[in-house]
Amino acid sequence: MVSIDLLLNAVVAGILIGGFYAAVSLGISVVFGLLDIANIAHPLFVITGSYFTFYLNSNFGLDPILVGLILMPLFFVIGNIVYQSYYHFFEKQGAEPLRGLVFFFGVLFLIEVSIIITFGVDYQLVEAAYLGESLNLGIVNVSYRLFIPFLVGVLLTTGLHFFFAKTFYGRAIMGVSQDSLALSLMGADPVRIKSVAFGIGIATASMAGALLVMILPIEPALGREYIGRVFAVAVLGGLGSVKGALFAAIILGIAESLTATYFGAAWSSGVSFGFLLLVLAVRPAGLFGR
Amino acid sequence: MSQPLLEVQQVFKNFGGFAALSGVNIYVNPGERLGLIGPNGSGKTTMINCISGLLTPEKGKIIFEGNDITQMTPHHRARAGIMRTFQIPKPFNSMTVVENLCIPLEYAAEHKTSLSVAEEEARKILTLIGIEALGDLKPTGLTQVDMRKMELARSLAGRPKLLILDEVMAGLSGSEVDEILEILFKLNEQGITIIMIEHVMRAVLGFSKRISVLNTGLNIAEGTPDEILNNPEVEKVYLGE
Amino acid sequence: MKLLKRFRIQNIVGFLMGSIFISGLFAPSVYAAEPLKIGLGMALTGGLAAAGKPAKLSIEIWRDDVNKNGGIMGRPVEIIVYDDQTKPSNVPAIYGKLLDVDKVDFVVSGYGTNLIVPAMPIVMDRNMVFMTLFGLAANEKFEYENYFQIMPSGPNPLTDWSEGFFKLASEQNPKPKTIAILAADSEFALNTAKGARMNSKKYGFEIVYDGKYPPGTPDFTPIVRAIKAKNPDIFYVGSYPPGSVGIVKAAKEIDLSPKMIGGGMVGLQYTSIQMNLGKTLNGIVNYWFWAPEPTMKFTGIEAFLSKYQSEAVKYKYDPLGYYLPPFAYAYVQLLGKAIEGAQSFEQQKVADYIRNNAIDTVVGKVSFGKNGEWAKSRALQVQLQNIQGNSIDEFNRAGKMIVLHPEEVKSGNLIYPFPGWQ
């Protein structure tokens, strides 16, 4: 039995959660796709954002989205520092990217430990007036708890998209991903541009973290659960394509939502990864790859 | 001459919508020295990739020693005696130069020979090319010129019947070109058939017995170096209208 | 205070008897001072750390309590805890270390079935007493006689677990007819769902939806909507903390209001989650372990909780600690009392004592039956009522978590049907 409103609601739910997936995976898309740096610790940066959001929200009553925004510059700086050290120890030495991967695994452990020591291991959530409410649009029902993350996710993606397309730094980042030699001949410093790009990637994590803690209770080990999904979205979208990441995230969201509605949720994560394997086997550059 | 060593018959190759080869015909007789020239983007490298097997043509046949090898894998062609160099050298960076040569020695030439025999053989080939001193270095430290010499040496290690050279002379000085040409003549005398793709006109004109000219995926001319030099169409292609 | 006195008398008697017995064999002055070592692995990092860390704290509170009173049979207690990182593969080596290198006198388990079972072969090899913390039917395959499990799920863990929930439902008028069952794809939740299925049959409910969801599901609205389309009278949920929160929120947003909702949701007992959900919790019926109701004031529980709560703030653990901590205290307390009761450090004698006696703990009088489970189930069903807001004061006193089942600890009545989301 296929009822229209069930189907419609499933699709809407998929689109909403897709917006959130996009926000989480944006950072990977930028860092991994454009800079070829396998920052496996990205989900942990997201969780860090979540914990900061939780802390500022529960102690000062700040709105989670606001916290996400406030933290972006801080995360940008952190990203900068991480890239500088990565560059110093790996890229400059011409080390193979694989070694960088292990480095980020180490970083992942270090962040997890820092979170455990600073915030404890209890489940945490945030509060905001609108989080319990929902918006009824005829047969489609949209909860703010998911709608706000979707909206922010889309805004973030669009913003980044235009940043890459229109601004000097944005174009320079796109350029550096293709040919850093050519860029340095043009007088731009690839290292500086890359550290800006990395900073932007990490800055998106603070917002993604704020969104995450709005949707789900968080705990320090949660980051590991998200690694797979985050990478799946980034790859599906074609690494490095910000727009692609958004579309892929929404496709993944809809696929999961439809599976959950009609076949039982047990298969939904399998469906998304199966889908990923299929895409990789047929079109290795992803759905929207360059 | 009974039959050509290699025959490329009416080969087509497309990339997306772009026709890189649209019905090319080439042949080379045993022991011959063929030059293949044409402006950039005329399909020379695509042609070589089709001959060596890295690409499979959409239409047409490639015949080697009388056998249709159009669907054969590249490594089987290498074992059958077709060796090539790459326009942008593709060394095995994790190995020393000698080890680089051991790969074709073990795989293409004398399959599964013992390593020490292969190494000895490799050093002989390096001596022939004149880079015996580089044997124990890693390719990453080599100059462009040495890198190209190593590519040549590596393709020789496969004991080719047909050797295809994709711009080995690029960037070489005049004396170095002569040096390489001398080696190539010697190899040709030993019975190796050679196809040379080259932008260095002095080399290709001086070396080839016969030259074939490609433009936009088609043969436009063929003949002895002298004939080619005086061919108005070739002139048009190279100098523009 | 009465408890303390009895402790002392028992200890003195125990100490005297112990030393008389031992003095025949060894020089008592050396032996009496030797600490009684109890070893365990516990999830202090990784997925179960939120439960494991407070459990460790509770065990240490017990150790301090005992040592303040002269130890067990004169021997001060020493606890050796290793972090199993919530990884089963770490467990065998940890217990090997405890037994062969640290030479502990007794072992108890870590938290949860996954982390209990890997220790079983090693413990069984030596016929040791094995007090375990929240394994669900973990001993059914081993049938190990010296295994004792502190979770009050009862002799048939699968069905006893949700028995109360279904009994309550079946007593309502008109009797609900249909049920939807949703469970997290994890060991514990699936087992409760299995029990729920058996109980549905027993009490004559028709299952109209039976599904599971993978851990890490961020959005439950599609699932909840699919359930709403089936319009069940009862919604039985077996879930882990993130899912519990997600399901409650999604059900509220979509207004899925069956006549009864809840059952096996882990996490609703956690203070941080309670404070976040606040009024939304009202009306949910769910399993519980301990609630600050007048019927649940077992000897020593309040003293324990006040110690726990003052420590928990420092470490940012669950501030109230009503879920696991009393039982983590109880399972070592029970072991200690059994040693004293048996007047022996011998594994078999202690095990026999546990098997044959009802032992008083902070979670009540415990006696064991089949497979080392509680002889009689005391799986609580609690309904959350009268919650006005999100402050911690909403949850630290009586009248909020009303115990509905079992009869002997009942503290109030079920509000039926579910009054709708607030």
Place this chain on the structure above:
Amino acid sequence: MLLFLGAFLITQNFHNQYYYLAAFTVLQYIILSQGWNILGGYTGYVNFGTGAFFGVGAYTSAMIVKTFKIGKSAPFLELPILFIAGGLVAALLGLGLGYLTMRIKGIYFSISTLALAFVTVTIILNIDALGGATGLYIIRPRKIPFFTNYMEFLFLVMVALSIFAVAFARYIENSWIGRGLSAVRDDEDAAECTGVPVLKLKVFATMASSTLMGVAGAAYPYFVTFLEPISTVSLDVGVNSLAMPLIGGTSTWAGPLVGAVLLGIIQQIALVTLSPEYSLLVIGILLVSFVILAPEGIVGLFRKFRASLKK
């Protein structure tokens, strides 16, 4: 051979179970690291999904234990049968991975192996016969002839397997196959054109690699006695089997061995000596500092050191 005899003598005279239990994990990682390195180190295809192959081996062996009960009638035959079966089934999965290597390279390949691990978990979760999330109990025999304890026997078998894994990796590395694999890693086109059957070698490498992983997995059920998909097909297995060869050095068989022994032992020691957060901290710092200070791995560092001594 000598090593094995030594290990045998140890089991006959030394009965402290802890060391067998701790060593089991280290030995398991020796096998996994060697397996990973054949594909990841020699051939250059970085596999994040070791857990999938390990898990498939573990589940195969668990199902055989449960269905056939060989342990009762032929206690010494059981483990070899389990290893062969676990290895074979994992090799089949490896064949699938081999197909992927045809189409996908580099980091995309790595991510698809990660996806493979997640798909494996989902599939196991949804097959009731495999116990799903509720898990499977595999009760290991309490006794076996000639040994005071089954664990000692299991340890001995693991020693034998590790020796085999190291010898196998060493053989591959020093044979024409290993040189071919290096050529594939360095440049697939150049390898093809110099006569290397790239596809065949890649399929061989994926299968050899996944067989070793499956074999390592086949021993696991008897070690934990309880299988559950999320902790069995875990990311940790993938991370460790990748980090160990990298720390040790990927270009030679000695690298994974050194890495597995070193990191494995450090992890075991950290587990029982440091307070929990600090054990994670130490592992994190070790990973970071090793990759920074020893870019060619410990073996590389050692070589450099020896070379500088010669000068």
